Amino acid sequence: MVPNSLAVAREKKWKNLIAGTKSCVLSSRFTKSACFSLGALVCQTILMLTDNKKPALCISIHDVAPTTWPECSRLLSLLDSYENIRSTLLVVPDYHHHGRIDSDPKFIDALENRLSHGDEIALHGYYHLDESPRSCNPIDWIQRRMFTQSEGEFAAISITEGLTRLQRGVDLMAHLGWPLKGFVAPAWLMGKSAQQVLKQFDFDYTTTMNGIFRLPDWQFTWSPALTYSIRSPSRRTMSLLLNQTRLILFRNAPLLRLCLHPVDCHFDDVMIQWRNFIETAMETHVPMTKAEWVLSQSKI
Numbered sequence: 039m040v041p042n043s044l045a046v047a048r049e050k051k052w053k054n055l056i057a058g059t060k061s062c063v064l065s066s067r068f069t070k071s072a073c074f075s076l077g078a079l080v081c082q083t084i085l086m087l088t089d090n091k092k093p094a095l096c097i098s099i100h101d102v103a104p105t106t107w108p109e110c111s112r113l114l115s116l117l118d119s120y121e122n123i124r125s126t127l128l129v130v131p132d133y134h135h136h137g138r139i140d141s142d143p144k145f146i147d148a149l150e151n152r153l154s155h156g157d158e159i160a161l162h163g164y165y166h167l168d169e170s171p172r173s174c175n176p177i178d179w180i181q182r183r184m185f186t187q188s189e190g191e192f193a194a195i196s197i198t199e200g201l202t203r204l205q206r207g208v209d210l211m212a213h214l215g216w217p218l219k220g221f222v223a224p225a226w227l228m229g230k231s232a233q234q235v236l237k238q239f240d241f242d243y244t245t246t247m248n249g250i251f252r253l254p255d256w257q258f259t260w261s262p263a264l265t266y267s268i269r270s271p272s273r274r275t276m277s278l279l280l281n282q283t284r285l286i287l288f289r290n291a292p293l294l295r296l297c298l299h300p301v302d303c304h305f306d307d308v309m310i311q312w313r314n315f316i317e318t319a320m321e322t323h324v325p326m327t328k329a330e331w332v333l334s335q336s337k338i
């Protein structure tokens with residue numbers, strides 16, 4: 039479990055160059071992408087020269103819940119058209135208060151089929167809604183209300199409420215008998231209180247827009263995440279262009295993440311681009327779940 043000194047030094051270098059906790063929390067799909075790209079490209083080149091491991095590809099489906107399952111199934115059909123893809127399913131226990139996952143036997147059966155297929159289940163908030171009090175800080179307001187449409191449940195959550203929701207989620211997964219290694223905050227927004235709460239649980243990792251933290255030591259590995267923002271035609275067009283550029287820039291990243299959302303399946307151009315990205319990435323990267331990637335790092 040103890041990484042060698044070279045790996046530790048490399049991780050520290052990445053952390054200094056790319057991401058601190060604060061910058062991760064403040065990042066968003068658009069505002070920070072351009073700022074990180076140049077530095078990340080330099081870091082990617084450095085890491086490529088010093089890392090002999092074959093690059094990894096982690097594909098995840100966000101917002102998995104009974105109400106989104108028809109759309110998630112369409113995304114999984116895409117992934118299942120390739121032989122060796124195992125994905126990480128980010129499950130929300132009670133998505134938007136529409137009902138707990140354990141009240142839907144068909145959904146439970148479907149998820150258990152995915153587990154037997156080799157997919158991983160990770161905890162993705164509890165309600166996936168930011169119901170915390172409004173912030174007076176304009177940056178927080180823009181981040182929480184404008185960019186993420188009040189989906190960042192753990193952006194400003196209190197310690198008490200965070201503890202309650204995380205414990206409920208963990209207990210629910212345990213009750214269902216589903217192995218749980220990772221927690222991903224909705225909209226990748228995790229405030230200081232949420233970080234304190236997370237330290238009290240036995241997760242192996244958590245992720246942000248810019249990378250993965252291996253727990254409990256919070257060892258950060260930078261990793262580009264391709265995802266779409268498609269709330270308006272203009273944003274979707276921008277996402278298509280931005281993602282194409284990011285894939286060209288980061289094609290050789292040691293860890294590349296493709297982050298699919300249920301709504302993606304409603305847009306043919308997005309689905310076509312996802313298929314292209316998957317095929318391009320699989321030429322150079324080995325697909326694996328996030329839990330598998332974390333485990334592989336502990337063996338270095």
Ligand SMILES: [Zn+2]
Binds near residue numbers: 100101166224225
């Ligand atoms: Zn989400």
